[in-house]
Amino acid sequence: MEDIDVEEQKEPFPVDRDGRRVRREEEQPDGARKMGFHEKFHHHVSRWMLPEDMRDKYMERANCCPPPIFIILISIAELAVFIYYAVWKPQKQWVTLDEGIWKSPLTYHPDCRQEAWRFISYMFVHAGVEHILGNLLMQLLLGIPLELVHKGFEVGMVYIGGVLAGSLASSIFDPFSALVGASGGVYALIGGYFMNAVVVMLAKTLFFSLVGLDFGFAFYRRFLGDEAGLKVSFVAHFGGIVAGMTIGYIFFSAYNQKLLHDPRFWLCIVAYIVFLLFAVFFNIFLSPAPV
Numbered sequence: 284m285e286d287i288d289v290e291e292q293k294e295p296f297p298v299d300r301d302g303r304r305v306r307r308e309e310e311q312p313d314g315a316r317k318m319g320f321h322e323k324f325h326h327h328v329s330r331w332m333l334p335e336d337m338r339d340k341y342m343e344r345a346n347c348c349p350p351p352i353f354i355i356l357i358s359i360a361e362l363a364v365f366i367y368y369a370v371w372k373p374q375k376q377w378v379t380l381d382e383g384i385w386k387s388p389l390t391y392h393p394d395c396r397q398e399a400w401r402f403i404s405y406m407f408v409h410a411g412v413e414h415i416l417g418n419l420l421m422q423l424l425l426g427i428p429l430e431l432v433h434k435g436f437e438v439g440m441v442y443i444g445g446v447l448a449g450s451l452a453s454s455i456f457d458p459f460s461a462l463v464g465a466s467g468g469v470y471a472l473i474g475g476y477f478m479n480a481v482v483v484m485l486a487k488t489l490f491f492s493l494v495g496l497d498f499g500f501a502f503y504r505r506f507l508g509d510e511a512g513l514k515v516s517f518v519a520h521f522g523g524i525v526a527g528m529t530i531g532y533i534f535f536s537a538y539n540q541k542l543l544h545d546p547r548f549w550l551c552i553v554a555y556i557v558f559l560l561f562a563v564f565f566n567i568f569l570s571p572a573p574v
Contacts (some may be wrong), residue, residue: 295396327423345431354426358419361465364389364407365415382461384408391450391462391570402450403443406465406485420467425472433535438472441531443472444555448526451562458572460516470523475531530555 372383384390388398391405410413422442430438449467453460529551533542542548 289387290484345428347431349435351427351430351435351438353439353442354422354430357439357468358423358426359467361407361409362415363420365409368408369412370538384410385461391453393454393458393460396454396570396572397486397574402454403446405450406446406464406468408463410463414464418451418469422465422469422472425469425476429472429476429535437534441471441475441527441534442468444530445469445474445523445526446519448555448558449522451559451566452522452525453516453518454570455562455565457516457518458570460518462516462519464519467519467523467526470520470530471527474524474527474529475535476527526555 326559368383368387387408389401389404389408391401395401409418426438445463446467448471450462453462533545533548533551
C-alpha cells in the first residue's frame, strides 16, 4: 500500500485578509437548523447577484457584523442635502433643481476649483429627483452586498476614489462645465463589481438599464437641456468607472490576500497618484477655465 501524503490531501482553509479562518457552511454545528434573518438575506442576495460557482465564496465571507454602515450613511447624507435644497431653499420646482444648487458651496464650479473641497463635496448635491433616485438605487443595490463582504473601509475607498477621479477627469476633459451628483462614486462601484464578473444576467440587465437611463439624463443635461448658465458635466461617469475598474478591481478581488502584499494594488495606487498629480498640475497651470 502506498503511503498517502496527508499534507497534500488537505485543502487550504479559507481565510480573510487578516488571516482569520472563515467557516465553511458544511462545518456548521447543526446543518439542519433554520437560517436566521441575515443568513436568509445573504442567501437571496447570492442567488440574485452571483453565478452559481461563486455563491459559496460569498456565503463564506458575508457578515452583517458590522452592518453596511458606510453606504447607508453616505446615502442618507446625500438624500438629506437633496431635501434641504429641494424643500428649504427657494426653488421654482423640486423635480429639477436650479438656482439653489448652483449657489451651493458644495457644487463643483470650474471657476471655484481653488476651493479644493468641491472636488469631493459635489457628490452630495443632485440636479433633480431622477438624478438622486437613480444614484441612490444603484449604490444601495451594489454597495450593500459589497460591504457585507468587503466592509466599509474598502467600499468607502473605492467610492471616494471614484468621486475624486470623476471631478478631476471632468476638470480636464470638460473644463467649462459644473459638476453635481454621486455618479463618480456609483460608477466606481459598478466598475469594480463588473470587473470581477460576479453578476448574473438578470442583474446585468437591470444595471445596464439603470446605467443607460443615468447616462441618458447626463447627456441630456449636458447637451440638450435648455437651462441657462453652467452645464452639468457627464465626464465624472467615465472617471468613476475607470477608477472602479482599477482600484475597485483590486479591492473587490483576491479575497485571501492582504492588499499590501499584492503587486497589482501598488500598480493601481501609483497610477492613481500619477493621474492625481497630473490633474492638479493641469488645473493650476493649464486649464482654460477662469479662476
